[in-house]
Amino acid sequence: MSAKFKTLIATAIAAMALPVFAHHSMAGFDRTTTVSIEGTVKEFSWTNPHSWISVETAKDGKPVIWNFEMTAPGYLARAGWKKTSVQAGQKVTITGNPIVTGEPGALFVSIKLPDGKVLTQQAAPATKGK
Secondary structure (H helix, E strand, C coil), X not given: CCHHHHHHHHHHHHHHHHHHHXXXXXXXXXXXXXXXXXXXXXXXXXXXXXXXXXEEEEECCEEEEEEEECCCHHHHHHCCCCCXXXXXXXXXXXXXXXXXXXXXXEXXXXXXXXXXXXXXXXCCCCCCXX
């Protein structure tokens, strides 16, 4: 193998690793605290790299939009979600780890839908056959 070819391979491998370094940390969320918000879903965004749920609630009689950051759609699908699991206009109770700055946003933990169903990001444990 020539030195030029080895350099090309090394550069390609390093370039593929850059997106890993660019990913943000969860340090902006208080993972020791959980908030629960009751409100109306404004939007559910089923997108990569993170899905989002925006919920409108009220504070001091004024509307406030809370944005909940979620995991990727692939992980949500393994946890039983569908692109249509949450719809704009639904009255929900949603929980998450709040943003450390106090802004109205959180890292998603769970959502209780109008029919009482609770969705999380955790896939159900695999069961062994008999």
